[in-house]
Amino acid sequence: MQYIAFIRSPFLEKFGVPRQSGLAEHVVSRIVFTPAFSHPDFIRGIEQFSHLWIIWGFHRNHRDVERSQHATVRPPRLGGNQRLGVFATRSPFRPNELGLSAVRLLGVEADGSLSIGGADMADGTPVYDIKPYLPYADAVSSAQAGFAEGKPAPSLHVLWQDGLKEKLTMEQALALEEILAQDPRPAYHDTPDRIYHLCFAPYEVDFRVEDTKLHILRVKRRA
Amino acid sequence: MQYIAFIRSPFLEKFGVPRQSGLAEHVVSRIVFTPAFSHPDFIRGIEQFSHLWIIWGFHRNHRDVERSQHATVRPPRLGGNQRLGVFATRSPFRPNELGLSAVRLLGVEADGSLSIGGADMADGTPVYDIKPYLPYADAVSSAQAGFAEGKPAPSLHVLWQDGLKEKLTMEQALALEEILAQDPRPAYHDTPDRIYHLCFAPYEVDFRVEDTKLHILRVKRRA
Numbered sequence: 081m082q083y084i085a086f087i088r089s090p091f092l093e094k095f096g097v098p099r100q101s102g103l104a105e106h107v108v109s110r111i112v113f114t115p116a117f118s119h120p121d122f123i124r125g126i127e128q129f130s131h132l133w134i135i136w137g138f139h140r141n142h143r144d145v146e147r148s149q150h151a152t153v154r155p156p157r158l159g160g161n162q163r164l165g166v167f168a169t170r171s172p173f174r175p176n177e178l179g180l181s182a183v184r185l186l187g188v189e190a191d192g193s194l195s196i197g198g199a200d201m202a203d204g205t206p207v208y209d210i211k212p213y214l215p216y217a218d219a220v221s222s223a224q225a226g227f228a229e230g231k232p233a234p235s236l237h238v239l240w241q242d243g244l245k246e247k248l249t250m251e252q253a254l255a256l257e258e259i260l261a262q263d264p265r266p267a268y269h270d271t272p273d274r275i276y277h278l279c280f281a282p283y284e285v286d287f288r289v290e291d292t293k294l295h296i297l298r299v300k301r302r303a
Numbered sequence: 304m305q306y307i308a309f310i311r312s313p314f315l316e317k318f319g320v321p322r323q324s325g326l327a328e329h330v331v332s333r334i335v336f337t338p339a340f341s342h343p344d345f346i347r348g349i350e351q352f353s354h355l356w357i358i359w360g361f362h363r364n365h366r367d368v369e370r371s372q373h374a375t376v377r378p379p380r381l382g383g384n385q386r387l388g389v390f391a392t393r394s395p396f397r398p399n400e401l402g403l404s405a406v407r408l409l410g411v412e413a414d415g416s417l418s419i420g421g422a423d424m425a426d427g428t429p430v431y432d433i434k435p436y437l438p439y440a441d442a443v444s445s446a447q448a449g450f451a452e453g454k455p456a457p458s459l460h461v462l463w464q465d466g467l468k469e470k471l472t473m474e475q476a477l478a479l480e481e482i483l484a485q486d487p488r489p490a491y492h493d494t495p496d497r498i499y500h501l502c503f504a505p506y507e508v509d510f511r512v513e514d515t516k517l518h519i520l521r522v523k524r525r526a
Contacts, residue, residue, distance in 0.1 A: 081304050082398065084399070103440070120388075121374035128449025130446050151344035152347060165344055165345045165347035166345060167433040176305065176307070178432045180358065208399050211390070211393055212393065212449075212451065214323065214393065214451050215452070218443075218446075219442045219446065224353040225352055225353070225436065225437050227348075230439060231439035
């Protein structure tokens, strides 16, 4: 297995990465090909597809190889206290550590990279394959999915302190609200005094959560 | 990368394997776990999902490593005479030789294997990962797909010689008709005299094609 590309995304850290693709549609990332796969021939005709599949590696797990060997995991959507088989979940802690995401193709950039929307990948994520999304084979809208049936609803109201929202472009502000409204905190964190720190390039964002309100306290451009 | 399972399917040879998952819904295959992943814990809870993603390897390509290094391929749906970038197609000849299929989960068997419907994999295909299909993230029914937009329509009428259809179960006969109606012949084969031989376990099937009629000439149980 060789990397064919890497992801450039606003998530320089794991904290804040959406739990599935499509949950934060306004997040814009890029697929940057490695030198061996950067010839434009490799993507000839790709612009006729609105969506792509990315098969990628959960590289941020590498310090937790042991955890990826467990047969069961505790999905956050079940409150973190019920164990399911790893092949019955989309957990990142899994054999071969492969990720799978359907993303929107926004365009082919002048440098040959691909702009994509709605990705759930951290910056630096290695990519193993890119395939066009074929609705007739891939879109099974009648599929039943038990505990993971519906789209997780946003659970927090995002409130900005005066003057902060204007620091971002409209697209960035929308993306940040999508991410924060889904509550990026680990399960069972409910400490209203705690200030959380999210890296959303090129910004660093401080916030606090009280009941269902998320207060953005500070937005600072990274040095 | 380690194999977590292997596919058992009626396609003992590459000839006849459907070109995408879901094109031959009545084809029944099995996912048989390797000893390291055969503990039932690995699939605990999987029965609540109607569909699964399989990430697998195009192992039948191994003699054609060179062809998998090309930047472009000629998709059969474009008649085989137009080149597209490999990442704009689902061609099996691709870097890392990864396949991706959405299949129907029919059930968990007593031996711990999974019965699946509609798979497009040859017998012996190695499996790298199994994930539940999540409609809210994976089913993009509005996706546009250029040259591969619609489901390929069956192009042949399948006609059985007297007494042959009754040799198969009803399910097998339906599956075989689905496979043959989509014309498994390589592009540009149009030789009405030629007799083609399809291995559809546990049967061997001889057929001939004339215009849009496919005649099943012989159905023989494998020794």
